[in-house]
Structures are given as structure tokens and as C-alpha cells.
Amino acid sequence: MSEITEILHRVAAGDQQAVEQLTPLVYQQLRKIAQNQLSEGNDARQWDATELVHEAYMRLIGSVPISWHDRAHFFATAAQAMRRVLIDHARRMKSLKRGGQAAQIDITLDRLSMLSSDIDLIALDEALHKLGELNQRQAKLVELRFFGGLSESEAASLLSVSRRTVAGDWAMARAWLFRELNADGDRDADS
Numbered sequence: 001m002s003e004i005t006e007i008l009h010r011v012a013a014g015d016q017q018a019v020e021q022l023t024p025l026v027y028q029q030l031r032k033i034a035q036n037q038l039s040e041g042n043d044a045r046q047w048d049a050t051e052l053v054h055e056a057y058m059r060l061i062g063s064v065p066i067s068w069h070d071r072a073h074f075f076a077t078a079a080q081a082m083r084r085v086l087i088d089h090a091r092r093m094k095s096l097k098r099g100g101q102a103a104q105i106d107i108t109l110d111r112l113s114m115l116s117s118d119i120d121l122i123a124l125d126e127a128l129h130k131l132g133e134l135n136q137r138q139a140k141l142v143e144l145r146f147f148g149g150l151s152e153s154e155a156a157s158l159l160s161v162s163r164r165t166v167a168g169d170w171a172m173a174r175a176w177l178f179r180e181l182n183a184d185g186d187r188d189a190d191s
Helices: 003-012 016-037 049-061 071-096 109-113 121-134 136-147 152-159 163-190
Strands: none
Touching: 003 016, 003 071, 016 049, 016 071, 016 136, 049 071, 071 121, 071 136, 071 152, 121 136, 121 163, 136 152, 136 163, 152 163
């Protein structure tokens, strides 16, 4: 068992010293995940990586203890927590606009395949929920690659599937999201 996994088990058991030991061991990887999510051109430009890491970390370590399986489970959950922070923020900002809707931004397969964040985070979150109802693994893969910045190999390892399966799922998920997000934009234009 790795040192991080051992400490995560102690954190889940409520050991406060373990929380203090965990922070320096995971901080740089959490910043890398945050920087991937804050790449230029998205709704989250107001955040910096440090703020995003701190907010997500508080959600991860905060109120309800989570039973971590291993270090990969922790980082996947951290990516999801960062996604939630950004989406919650985007929703708050959208609600502040008087009757305005977040601009629908066209998304291309190339943008999503390069893990660009130049899209409406709320629309992407809603599309991911729909994708999750159809194919949970593909939705999780998008979360790991797009929000977590994981490579195909890293995602394959975390999902316990082959890299070839991940490549196929990634292509299918990108195509589905492209169609779904553009269909939403087409419906808005027709209104």
C-alpha cells in the first residue's frame, strides 16, 4: 500500500494528524488538476489554481469522511470536487445576470479532444448527466480526462479497462457531447 493510500485510510477513520500529513503529499498533483481545469477561455477565469484547490480540498476532507480506496480514487474524486466548485460558481454567476443566460459557445470535437475548456460549464455538466444515464463509464471518462486532465493510459488504469477501450469510449463520448451541446444551441436559436 502506498504512503498516500495509507494516510487516506487514516483520514477516513477521522485521524486529524493524517489530514496534516496528507496535504503536502497531494498538493502539487491537486494544483496540476486545477490548472488543467482553469485553462484559458472558460467560465472559471476568476479562479486561480490555489483557490480552486483549497475550495475542493475543503469539500473532500471536510464534513463527511470518505472511505478512500487508493490514491487514484482520491485524485479522481478531487477532480470531481473541482468540477463541482466551478459549476456551482458558474451557476451562481448565471443567476446574478438578470434574466440572462450564459452564452452558448460552439464546441468542436478538436476542442474537446484537446481538453480545452472554452465551453459553457453548466451546459457541459448537464450534458454529462445525460451521458451518465446512457453510459456511466463514458461520462466518468470525460470527467477524468476533461476535468481531471488524465491521459488515456491513466484513465484506463483508474477505470480498470484497456487503453483501447478508453480510446473508443473517448471518441464516442466526444461525438455524443458534440451533438448534444450543439443540439442545445440549435434549440436555443430556434426559440
